[in-house]
Amino acid sequence: MPMKSLSFLATLSLLALTLQLAFAADPSPVQDFCVGVNTPANGVFVNGKFCKDPKLATVEDFFFTGLDRQRVATNALGTSVTPVFAGNLPGLNTQGIAFARVDYAINGLIPPHTHPRASEFLIVQEGTLLAGFVSSDQDGNRLFSKTLNKGDLIVFPVGLIHFHINVGRVPAVAFTAFNSQNPGLITIANTVFGSNPPINPNVLAKAFQLNPRLVMDLQNRF
Structure with missing residues (x-):
């Protein structure tokens, strides 16, 4: 094969690899589901979990209850987070999503942090929150903040530092969703x-x- 053709193919291959890395996200499943289990019996290792034999899956693998129950926010920051991740909802494995309930005492705070692998939705169920995120150095470290009331929603772009705090006079509740089964957390x-x-x-x-x-x-x- 002529050298020019090889060079062109090499360039195309490098470009394809670059695009693949640039748009990297949780891998798309190639089967209906991959219920995560903690042992290798009758399964294969995918996304950090062993997958249960699909024939043995039940509806309980895709079911979580109790998100309506109020949690007491007793930590030093006055918040309590109830995660719904692949670790406690096995059917989420390979689905590329995660979820959480956040309970806030008065003045309760989720401090500045980032999720390196996910964007995040935050929707207020009860109370009043002040929420915001800061853009990157390249964008001038601009603060985008908003006071949120019941039914309001804000999006935190992937990787950017963000926070939320209860600024109301009563306890608050919010729900968050992520476009990764393991968004990561850097406080x-x-x-x-x-x-x-x-x-x-x-x-x-x-x-x-x-x-x-x-x-x-x-x-x-x-």
Whole structure:
């Protein structure tokens, strides 16, 4: 085959690979379902889970109950998250989606964080939330924020830092949905100040323009 043809084919192959990486997402299933199980019996390993023999699947594999029940938000931030992921709803495996209920005490906060593999819907069921996200450095780190009431919805683009806080006078409830079965979670404060082992305080002091003693105090807190 002529060298020019080989070069052209190589270029096409590289372009195809680049496009595949650029539009990467959870793989599309090639069968009706792949119910996740924790043992390899009668199954194969897909997306981090062993798949149950489809003939043994039941409706219970696709069913979750209790999202109507109020949770007590007792953590330090005043929130409680009830996840509905492939780990506790096996039928979600390979479906490319996940879900959660969030309960907020008064002033309850979901702190700034990102989901590296998913965009997110947040819809308010009860109460009033202030929610927002920040665009990337390339876009000038613009803040997009909105006060949300019952029935309101906001979208957090994939990978961007976002937050939500109860600004009402009563407890609040919201539901979130993700376009990945494993969206990932990077909580900014935990990552920066709670890394193991800790980041050199002088690095963080210079990055945040803070006194190193204050940085070490924040590291002790996280």
